[in-house]
Amino acid sequence: MAILSIRxxxxxxxxxxxxxxxxFGPELAKLVADMTETMEDVEGAGxxxxxxxxxxxVFTYRIGGVEGHIINPVLENSDDFQPDEVEGCLSIPGLGFxxxxxxxxxxxxxxxxxxxxxxxxxxxxxxxFQHETDHLDGILYTDRLEGEDRKAALRAIxxxxxxxxxxxxxxxxxxxxxxxxxxxxxxxPE
Numbered sequence: 001m002a003i004l005s006i007r008x009x010x011x012x013x014x015x016x017x018x019x020x021x022x023x024f025g026p027e028l029a030k031l032v033a034d035m036t037e038t039m040e041d042v043e044g045a046g047x048x049x050x051x052x053x054x055x056x057x058v059f060t061y062r063i064g065g066v067e068g069h070i071i072n073p074v075l076e077n078s079d080d081f082q083p084d085e086v087e088g089c090l091s092i093p094g095l096g097f098x099x100x101x102x103x104x105x106x107x108x109x110x111x112x113x114x115x116x117x118x119x120x121x122x123x124x125x126x127x128x129f130q131h132e133t134d135h136l137d138g139i140l141y142t143d144r145l146e147g148e149d150r151k152a153a154l155r156a157i158x159x160x161x162x163x164x165x166x167x168x169x170x171x172x173x174x175x176x177x178x179x180x181x182x183x184x185x186x187x188x189p190e
Contacts, residue, residue: 001030001037004052009092009140009162013050018057018136021071024114028058032069032112035060042090046128048135051091057109059132063125070117073109075133077102082123087131087141095156097149099141101127 007014021028031054039047039060046061060069084098105126108118121129131141142153 001033003041004034004038006042006090007051007053009142009157011053011091013053013055014091014135014140015138016050016055017138018048018050018055021056021058024110024112028071029112031056032058032060032071036062036067036069044090045124046132048132050135050138057136059129059136061125061128061132063128066119066125068117068119069111070107070109070119070129071111073107073129073133073136075129076106076108077126077130078104082126085124085127087127089131089141091135092140092142092157092162094160095142095153097142097145097153099127099131099144101130105129107133 031049035047035049035052035058038044038052039062045063046059049056049058057072058069059073061067080103081100082103084100086096087099088096103126104120104122106118106120107129108116111117119125119129134141134144142150142157145153
């Protein structure tokens with residue numbers, strides 16, 4: 001297993017709709033194991049494959065003793081919403097804003113062996129599933145903000161100069177042979 005690097009806002013993989021997983025084998029098992037180890041290392045609640053530079057529909061999660069992974073997830077959300085809670089993302093370090101999320105969700109998909117998975121979630125776990133699935137669709141939590149929160153988030157992103165960080169890390173990855181992928185995780189702001 002390996003701890004992978006975190007992709008930062010500005011990296012194109014974070015804005016790309018991830019491809020469905022079609023190959024179930026040792027490479028997928030290694031990807032999920034590496035994602036789980038990376039998520040635990042950064043103390044994240046969840047981690048989507050695009051956050052570590054892999055454009056595949058996979059995420060891992062660990063909330064309140066419930067942990068696992070879902071491949072090719074599909075969400076069925078409730079019609080009502082939970083109270084807004086502050087979300088953060090390791091792909092946007094240091095920021096956190098209240099985000100509106102559905103109260104409950106059912107995530108269905110498959111595991112690394114292609115076996116069906118279905119998880120009913122509410123509260124923080126439902127929030128995590130929605131956040132991570134957004135990553136698989138090229139959506140960041142800041143895209144869900146409105147009004148003054150959205151303005152403040154965009155201003156903070158602009159002032160943080162993430163673009164320079166992304167260019168530097170992209171350049172380093174391009175020049176190093178065997179460099180590891182970057183990634184991120186859902187959770188409280190750092």
